[in-house]
Amino acid sequence: QQQVKQSPQSLIVQKGGIPIINCAYENTAFDYFPWYQQFPGKGPALLIAIRPDVSEKKEGRFTISFNKSAKQFSLHIMDSQPGDSATYFCAALENTPLVFGKGTRLSVIA
Amino acid sequence: GAGVSQSPSNKVTEKGKDVELRCDPISGHTALYWYRQRLGQGLEFLIYFQGNSAPDKSGLPSDRFSAERTGESVSTLTIQRTQQEDSAVYLCASSRLGLGYTFGSGTRLTVV
Numbered sequence: 179q180q181q182v183k184q185s186p187q188s189l190i191v192q193k194g195g196i197p198i199i200n201c202a203y204e205n206t207a208f209d210y211f212p213w214y215q216q217f218p219g220k221g222p223a224l225l226i227a228i229r230p231d232v233s234e235k236k237e238g239r240f241t242i243s244f245n246k247s248a249k250q251f252s253l254h255i256m257d258s259q260p261g262d263s264a265t266y267f268c269a270a271l272e273n274t275p276l277v278f279g280k281g282t283r284l285s286v287i288a
Numbered sequence: 289g290a291g292v293s294q295s296p297s298n299k300v301t302e303k304g305k306d307v308e309l310r311c312d313p314i315s316g317h318t319a320l321y322w323y324r325q326r327l328g329q330g331l332e333f334l335i336y337f338q339g340n341s342a343p344d345k346s347g348l349p350s351d352r353f354s355a356e357r358t359g360e361s362v363s364t365l366t367i368q369r370t371q372q373e374d375s376a377v378y379l380c381a382s383s384r385l386g387l388g389y390t391f392g393s394g395t396r397l398t399v400v
Contacts, residue, residue, distance in 0.1 A: 274319065274336055274338070275344070276389060281330050
């Protein structure tokens with residue numbers, strides 16, 4: 179049973195575009211939702227995270243939108259750059275450990 | 289250290305052999321996690337250590353897999369009698385308060 183469903187599997191956008199990656203969950207006890215960015219040959223790195231008591235969080239060009247009633251959250255990347263090309267994972271936490279989505283491979287083309 | 293260190297970075301082993309993978313967490317991080325990442329897949333939880341508490345082994349896929357941690361320092365993941373389906377990247381992470389996991393770069397295991 180997949181606890182966090184992530185879509186799309188892959189995404190190609192033009193430089194300057196706004197890729198959006200979506201995640202959905204069923205467990206209403208989840209109370210922490212991070213996004214991780216992974217470059218080839220590296221481990222995932224924490225990008226941004228949100229708690230369910232807020233609907234949006236921005237850090238630089240990265241924004242999480244959170245819809246508690248729909249049990250969905252998404253990552254938006256403003257003014258995307260080729261250097262943003264990576265695999266992105268959403269995750270959720272009730273008690274340890276983090277549960278991860280299957281990842282989205284993003285390619286930003288110039 | 290400054291980050292989570294894993295060794296070796298790559299390991300090729302013959303089917304049926306045992307392998308040991310090592311993880312050095314960030315100093316002061318009480319929690320340590322092992323995940324497995326198959327090619328093009330998400331992160332699959334294996335095992336979790338928190339301080340001196342009994343580890344959460346609920347993600348270990350079979351009794352061929354085991355892990356140890358000495359106090360709040362180094363951890364080793366052991367895979368006995370390796371099979372081809374064990375081929376994957378094994379990632380270790382540590383955290384201070386159960387949030388904000390810091391991952392190492394992983395060990396890429398290839399079983400031939």
